[in-house]
Amino acid sequence: xxxxxxxxxxxxxxxxxxxxxxxxxxxxxxxxxxxxxxxxxxxxxxxxxxxxxxxxxxxxxxxxxxxxxxxxxxxxxxxxxxxxxxxxxxxxxxxxxxxxxxxxxxxxxxxxxxxxxxxxxxxxxxxxxxxxxxxxxxxxxxxxxxxxxxxxxxxxxxxxxxxxxxxxxxxxxxxx
Amino acid sequence: xxxxxxxxxxxxxxxxxxxxxxxxxxxxxxxxxxxxxxxxxxxxxxxxxxxxxxxxxxxxxxxxxxxxxxxxxxxxxxxxxxxxxxxxxxxxxxxxxxxxxx
Numbered sequence: 001x002x003x004x005x006x007x008x009x010x011x012x013x014x015x016x017x018x019x020x021x022x023x024x025x026x027x028x029x030x031x032x033x034x035x036x037x038x039x040x041x042x043x044x045x046x047x048x049x050x051x052x053x054x055x056x057x058x059x060x061x062x063x064x065x066x067x068x069x070x071x072x073x074x075x076x077x078x079x080x081x082x083x084x085x086x087x088x089x090x091x092x093x094x095x096x097x098x099x100x101x102x103x104x105x106x107x108x109x110x111x112x113x114x115x116x117x118x119x120x121x122x123x124x125x126x127x128x129x130x131x132x133x134x135x136x137x138x139x140x141x142x143x144x145x146x147x148x149x150x151x152x153x154x155x156x157x158x159x160x161x162x163x164x165x166x167x168x169x170x171x172x173x174x175x176x
Numbered sequence: 177x178x179x180x181x182x183x184x185x186x187x188x189x190x191x192x193x194x195x196x197x198x199x200x201x202x203x204x205x206x207x208x209x210x211x212x213x214x215x216x217x218x219x220x221x222x223x224x225x226x227x228x229x230x231x232x233x234x235x236x237x238x239x240x241x242x243x244x245x246x247x248x249x250x251x252x253x254x255x256x257x258x259x260x261x262x263x264x265x266x267x268x269x270x271x272x273x274x275x276x277x278x
Contacts (some may be wrong), residue, residue, distance in 0.1 A: 012186040019190055019213050020254055023197030028205060042190075042216045049183070049227045054244075058219075061244050066212065066251045073205055073255045077262050088200045089271065095199030103192035108232050110184050115229065124233070132234055133241070148245040155249035157193050161255035165263075 008048045010058045015041030026087060028074050032067065040061050183224035191217035203268040204258045208251065215247045 039062045046055035078132030079085050114135055124132070137145045190213055197210025219240045226236025262268055265275070 002180055007212055009183065012182075016186065016189055016193065018192040022209050022213060023193055023200065023206075031206060031209055035212060038213060039216065042220060045183070045186075045220055049223045050233075051223045051227070051237050051240070054219075054223055054240050057241060060214075061248050062216075065248055069251055069255050070205065070209065073258055076259060077205070077268060079203075079267065080266055087202055087206055089202045092196075092200045095196050098199060099192040099196040101262060102195055103188055106188040106191070107185060110181065110188075133237060136238055138243075144238070144242050148242055151249050152245060153255070155252050157255035159252040162253065163259045 004048065008045070011041055011044045011048060015045065028087060029071075031087075032070050032074055035070070036063060036067050039067070050124070051129075052126050053133055071120075180224060180228040183220060184227075187217040187220040187224070188221070190214075202270065204254075204261070204270055204273075205268065206259075208254055212251070213249070215243065216251065219243055 015038050018034045018038035022031050022038055025031035025034055039058070043055045043059050043063075046052075046058060194210045194213030194217060197213065198207050199210075201207045201210060220242070222236040222240045224236075226233050226240075230236055260267060261273065265273070
């Protein structure tokens with residue numbers, strides 16, 4: 001067992017413990033904090049897989065963007081910050097059962113599969129990773145790139161429209 | 177247990193925890209957080225396959241980047257909907273959100 005294996009195992013323990021915190025925390029602020037730690041752990045897992053670019057963008061978008069939005073939403077909604085309001089429903093047993101069933105079936109499927117390891121374990125330097133990804137995104141995968149751009153634009157406009165305060169239209173008074 | 181299977185097992189566990197959160201949370205924000213965990217589990221799987229199964233090692237990362245982008249868009253729209261719901265109904269308990277049921 002090399003040092004990297006130990007680090008990867010520790011990262012998984014960290015991430016999974018934080019994930020459990022996300023789903024069981026009574027206070028939604030604590031859940032958001034646990035989600036932050038889980039996301040950082042996932043970024044570490046990406047780094048351990050040699051995907052530095054993905055790890056950076058993951059931190060940038062999830063920790064920088066998504067977490068900010070989530071914390072803002074929790075602060076705006078009064079009852080979510082209240083630790084005395086129950087935040088879980090009655091079906092935790094059924095939920096645990098479904099999740100366990102999913103976990104067992106997934107483990108059964110992939111332990112029965114013979115994976116062919118043909119990957120390239122050589123670590124690529126960061127600048128080269130950026131170059132490779134950028135070439136792919138502006139070459140073979142241009143459609144996905146442009147699609148994501150359009151989706152982001154639509155989502156931004158949609159979010160603004162949805163969250164906007166209703167503006168009372170000024171009606172002329174003599175209509176009645 | 178090979179290195180790939182370590183990552184797959186961890187990601188399956190992460191996905192199951194997220195699924196549990198989605199099924200048991202009462203408010204929409206908690207469900208959204210569980211959903212984020214599930215997204216992350218899938219992304220870890222994609223990068224692990226790119227690392228151990230794909231000779232070029234890039235296709236899975238491209239998938240992951242697109243999926244992170246889509247997840248960000250999803251969160252933006254979902255939180256806008258959450259805030260709109262809260263403004264109109266003064267609560268976020270998804271069991272009681274049956275306004276659009278006929």
